[in-house]
Structure formats: structure tokens, C-alpha cells
Amino acid sequence: MIHIDGSRGEGGGQVLRSSLALSLVTGKPFTIENIRAKRKKPGLMRQHLTAVEAAAKVGRCHVDAKVGTMKLTFEPEGIKAGNHVFSVGTAGSATLVFQTVLPALMLAKEPSTLKLQGGTHNPMAPPFDFLDKVFLPLVNRLGPKIEAKLMRYGFYPAGGGEFHVAIEPVKKLGNLTLLERGFMASLSARILLSKIPLHVAQRERGDLVTKTVLRGGNVVVENIDHSPGPGNAVMLLLESEHVTELFTGFGEIGLRAEKVAGKAIEKYRDYVKRDVPVGEFLADQLMLPLGIAAWQGAGTSEFLTVPLSGHSTTHIDILKQFLEIEIQTENLGRGRTLVRIGYTEGG
Structure with missing residues (x-):
């Protein structure tokens, strides 16, 4: 039995999620204490509980856990591929729940399809676009075939988003060498608006055009009418020869549009400079x-x-x-x- 101190390092939910993912792949059971001990609200939040429940379903086991739990034991009994539905039920990140079960399912004996519901565009987690454009293409280079499709946007704090994933597994993963970016092929931007006035996007678009090499035609404004709540995000996508990267800024109450765009621009500039x-x-x-x-x-x-x-x-x-x-x-x-x-x- 592996023993994990959940307060180690940054003391957040990643210690738990990584432990669940690795336990599923290796078959090694573990006990974790002090879950999210360094957070304002320690213990399992709803999205972490969903990750535990998802891992337990895939791992064919039962875990005694609820919101607020600070200690749990996880003992997987195999891998259950197939069709799964995982719902966070809040704006908690569905993308992080997905990344908890992905490693095991991409090494399973049978294909899987997943329906994930919850937050898809949350400032505290990788947005769906990061999975789709940046992370999964690199994982696919290791051998599996994983395709993701966004069905509905879920912004913080309302949530209510949904995406589907199809996973064709492999027995073993290959390695990866990524030492050069290569030539920068294209830079584009998307501005997402849900129940937010259009002038917000116009101001963000103006900043993107004046403060980067973007031209107006490379900035797309998407007015989203099927998301349960309001939301705003600015996403800069840089496609290079060997890798693609995404830089985001999320709108918040009281945060000026220029600040939202500025967050994405600052991340982009820092990446290019390094x-x-x-x-x-x-x-x-x-x-x-x-x-x-x-x-x-x-x-x-x-x-x-x-x-x-x-x-x-x-x-x-x-x-x-x-x-x-x-x-x-x-x-x-x-x-x-x-x-x-x-x-x-x-x-």
C-alpha cells in the first residue's frame, strides 16, 4: 500500500488526481491523507469527488468518500473500458475529471467513449480547447487515438458544459522528444461570449490586434447562445512546426475587457520570448x-x-x-x- 500525504508540495487536488490515475494504470493501491490541506476549503470538493467516483467506476472498486473527505483508500480491481458518463454537477472542471481516467482507458483492452459534464472553460483548469488542440495531439503521438468533441460550453460559475471523447487504446505508449518549437506557422484568436455585451469582445479584439502580430481576420468572435450561464474567454492559439500552444484569459466580474485580453497576450509573449x-x-x-x-x-x-x-x-x-x-x-x-x-x- 502506497501512502500519500495530500498536503505535500502545492497541497491541492492534483496530488489526488495523479495518484488515482497512476493507481489505475499500475494496479497499486494507495491511501491518501490531508486531501487539499492547503486550500481554503480543505478536503474533497464536488469536482474532486467526481474524479474519485469516476476512477472507482473505471477501476471496478468502491471508495468511501463524500464532499469534505480528508482521507481515503483506493484499491483498483481492474480496468472497465466501455461507455461512461461522468457529471461534476457544478462548474468544477470536467477536463480534470477526464484527465484522471484517461491514462487507464488509453491502455485498456477495449475502446471507450466518455460523456463528461461540468465546467469546460474554468480559469482554474485547462479549458477544453487546451485538451483538443494542445494536449491530445501530443498524447496521440504516443500511440493511442483519442478524439474529443465539445457539445456545450460550461463557464464558471454556472457550469453545465459537456464534451464527448472517443478512445482507441494501445498496449504500450511510445516516448516523445520535444526540444524545439520549430517555425511558428500561424497565430489565431477566438473570443468567446456568453450572455455578455458585444462591446466587450470588440475591446478585446482591438487589444489583440494592436498588441500582437494578429490581423483582424485572424480574430474570431463567437457569441455562444447555448451555455447555461454568462462567460467570456480570450484564447490565443499558436501553431508551430512541432507543437501547438494555447494562451487564455478569462473574464471575471469587475475585470476590464483589456485586462482579460492582456492576460492571454502576456502569456503568449512570455512563451515566445523563452x-x-x-x-x-x-x-x-x-x-x-x-x-x-x-x-x-x-x-x-x-x-x-x-x-x-x-x-x-x-x-x-x-x-x-x-x-x-x-x-x-x-x-x-x-x-x-x-x-x-x-x-x-x-x-
Whole structure:
């Protein structure tokens, strides 16, 4: 039995989600204490409980947990592929629930289809577009075939979004080397509006055109009429030769439109300036599938990224505990970090 202290590192929900995902893949049971101990509301929130319930369903097991639970034991008894529906029931992130069960299902014996309901565009989690345009294309390079389709937007705080995923699994994952961005092929932007006045998007569009290399025709404004609640997001998509990255800004009550666009612009500029292929959030998301690939014997994966976040360093600790693999990080200077997963001396 592996013992996890949920207060380690950044002390948030990722410790739990990563532990669930790795337990499903390896079959190793674990006990976790102090769940989300460093958060204002410690213990399981609704989205974390949904992740636990989803993992239990896929892992053919029962977990005694409810909102507020600070300690639980997870003992998977296999992998149940097939058709699954997981609903957060709030604006909590459905994308994070998906990422909890994805590793096991992309290595299952049978294909799976998922229907996920909840928040799809939440400032505290990767939006659906990040999964679809950035993360899943790289995961597909490792061997599986995963396709995702957004059915309905779910903005914070109303939620109510939905997306579907089809997963064609493989027995083993391959490795990945991502050391160069390559030439920057295109930059485009989307402004999402749900129950928000059009002049907000017009101001955001003006900032994008004047403060980046974007031209007006590369900025699309989408007025969304089927989302349950109000929402606004600015998304900059940079497609390069070897990788695609997404930079977002989310509207909030009292936050000026220029500030929303400015958040996305600042992230984009920082990424371009550092001359690395893998941004902060993508680095964090890649570690788990690449760690599993190394554990399965795929050899070393490596990528060049920005200085690692607290999320990423916590993630590395959990990966080492479950997979017993080597992970090496090296500061190359000028805001660049080399990450080697499954690294062994001389190979």
C-alpha cells in the first residue's frame, strides 16, 4: 500500500488526481491523507469527488468518500473500458475529471467513449480547447487515438458544459522528444461570449490586434447562445512546426475587457520570448503519460520547458513514488528547463 500525504508540495487536488490515475494504470493501491490541506476549503470538493467516483467506476472498486473527505483508500480491481458518463454537477472542471481516467482507458483492452459534464472553460483548469488542440495531439503521438468533441460550453460559475471523447487504446505508449518549437506557422484568436455585451469582445479584439502580430481576420468572435450561464474567454492559439500552444484569459466580474485580453497576450509573449516548445501547463500535463511510457519500457522522453511550477515538482514526486522511474530536471538558464523522464545514465 502506497501512502500519500495530500498536503505535500502545492497541497491541492492534483496530488489526488495523479495518484488515482497512476493507481489505475499500475494496479497499486494507495491511501491518501490531508486531501487539499492547503486550500481554503480543505478536503474533497464536488469536482474532486467526481474524479474519485469516476476512477472507482473505471477501476471496478468502491471508495468511501463524500464532499469534505480528508482521507481515503483506493484499491483498483481492474480496468472497465466501455461507455461512461461522468457529471461534476457544478462548474468544477470536467477536463480534470477526464484527465484522471484517461491514462487507464488509453491502455485498456477495449475502446471507450466518455460523456463528461461540468465546467469546460474554468480559469482554474485547462479549458477544453487546451485538451483538443494542445494536449491530445501530443498524447496521440504516443500511440493511442483519442478524439474529443465539445457539445456545450460550461463557464464558471454556472457550469453545465459537456464534451464527448472517443478512445482507441494501445498496449504500450511510445516516448516523445520535444526540444524545439520549430517555425511558428500561424497565430489565431477566438473570443468567446456568453450572455455578455458585444462591446466587450470588440475591446478585446482591438487589444489583440494592436498588441500582437494578429490581423483582424485572424480574430474570431463567437457569441455562444447555448451555455447555461454568462462567460467570456480570450484564447490565443499558436501553431508551430512541432507543437501547438494555447494562451487564455478569462473574464471575471469587475475585470476590464483589456485586462482579460492582456492576460492571454502576456502569456503568449512570455512563451515566445523563452524559445521553448513546452509551456508551463503543458509541461505539467505531459509528465504523467510520459512517466507511464517510461515505466512500460519506452525509454527516455525529454522536453524543453519553462521553469517548473509547484504543480510540476509535486507531480514528479508522485510519479517517482508510483512508477519508480528516474526523472531528471536541468536548469539551462535564460528561463529554460530540460526535463528527462525515464532517464538513465548513458541512455
